Ligand SMILES: Nc1ncnc2c1ncn2[C@@H]1O[C@H](COP(=O)(O)OP(=O)(O)OP(=O)(O)O)[C@@H](O)[C@H]1O
């Protein structure tokens with residue numbers, strides 16, 4: 001509690017105005033969470049529960065209907081170079097080549113850099129995402145996955161304090177995804193960046209994150225639970241499933257997505273649920289002996305944030 | 306047998322041209338029968354021999370071809386106000402069009418940015434645009450002549466007015482339609498407003514802006530002929546009017562074809578510019 005959080009979100013809600021005769025709809029409400037400096041947080045929830053909207057609010061691109069976002073002790077009032085965004089749609093400028101798209105961002109970050117310095121820096125990130133040789137292609141000449149990788153390179157290249165990623169690896173094949181996930185982990189551990197990432201992929205969340213926030217279904221979506229990912233680091237994609245914790249965490253997450261997210265949305269939330277302090281659970285550390293593998297685990301450990 | 310579409314189209318074009326020339330040639334053949342011949346001869350004598358060339362009084366393809374050869378072999382001679390080479394006349398018209406168009410672009414593009422970016426300005430200016438847009442540019446002529454008191458500048462002003470609206474409306478439309486995601490990228494990168502306008506909005510809206518310019522140029526070239534007929538003095542419009550007063554239909558036809566060719570060249574230039582700024586999503 002005493003620990004100063006890097007990013008704090010308090011009582012965030014988003015209400016979209018009524019459309020033709022309908023009632024105004026609160027996509028999500030009473031969202032509270034905090035992220036420590038250098039923490040890697042994933043958020044999982046069904047389509048339409050408002051994950052992208054939350055990310056846009058964190059980025060400063062969208063404003064919430066109520067609530068505040070505080071980063072580094074200051075309220076987020078607009079976009080900033082401190083927060084690099086990887087958009088769900090890749091958002092590349094179609095009239096610029098791959099290289100120039102990234103250079104545009106680099107020039108914005110370091111306006112006084114010379115041409116050569118910018119080019120070397122850009123090339124480093126093009127190589128990182130495996131697009132060497134495609135520098136001069138226009139986005140329309142790239143595949144969906146390649147476009148997404150340019151977006152990733154562009155966000156990484158400005159070296160922001162915090163990375164906000166909206167399903168960054170969704171359009172990638174398994175192999176490329178693995179390579180870029182490894183790169184992301186490498187960059188993250190080297191730079192100590194704070195990461196907030198939306199994903200639909202349970203395995204990806206388990207490989208990358210320190211904690212996984214689970215959102216209940218919208219409308220009126222909330223942070224239903226915060227799962228601490230207790231899998232030891234460094235993690236290796238090929239051996240991670242050999243860890244005893246792996247299936248416990250995985251089952252917990254899948255169970256949430258399949259059944260519990262609906263129950264919570266339909267008002268069957270437990271009486272002691274407090275949106276200000278969503279339950280924090282560590283399914284990975286559950287006692288092996290007491291657990292039947294196919295039964296939904298009852299929260300083994302719990303404490304307030 | 307598999308000829309390219311371009312080649313086949315070219316063949317059809319040439320055939321159509323041949324047919325048109327043949328019809329023209331047939332329609333203007335000299336009258337052979339004696340019936341009514343003296344009327345014709347009297348008329349011909351009256352008309353100074355000009356009408357004797359064909360039964361309809363229209364010049365034959367050969368007359369026009371001769372005129373082409375004649376006029377294009379010395380395009381830049383200048384024998385006083387009523388006798389200038391076709392190159393000089395076209396240059397006057399083109400200069401007026403260019404100046405009027407340029408000033409229109411200088412006003413329309415920034416104003417279009419403003420209208421496209423600000424919903425308030427869009428609403429505020431829209432009534433003015435809607436009222437001013439449908440006014441025939443020539444309707445401004447008396448007002449222009451009265452206030453400016455210079456016929457040549459009045460013609461430029463008319464070009465300015467008629468070029469303004471398509472560019473203004475297209476620029477506003479293109480700017481308003483710039484994708485939100487590109488603007489969001491610029492916002493997260495804290496790009497300053499000027500750089501955002503020049504490096505994000507301008508290239509994004511450039512294809513639409515150029516479409517507006519292309520339409521404006523097309524209209525300007527239509528209007529300059531009429532404007533120069535009104536104000537007189539110089540230019541291809543004045544040339545047409547002057548040759549009509551001289552009853553030289555050959556020269557009129559020659560001028561008509563030149564107007565068409567120059568108009569096509571202008572459009573080709575803008576088509577080429579559009580390709581330069583086009584992008585594919
Ligand atoms: N401009 C808008 N006006 C009205 N409703 C909107 C608007 N933008 C988003 N919504 C609604 O808000 C909800 C959340 O949208 P959001 O894009 O945040 O979902 P998401 O969780 O990111 O979904 P996905 O996983 O499919 O990307 C959706 O139900 C959507 O219909």
Ligand SMILES: [Mg+2]
Nearest residue numbers: 051052088166
């Ligand atoms: Mg989304």
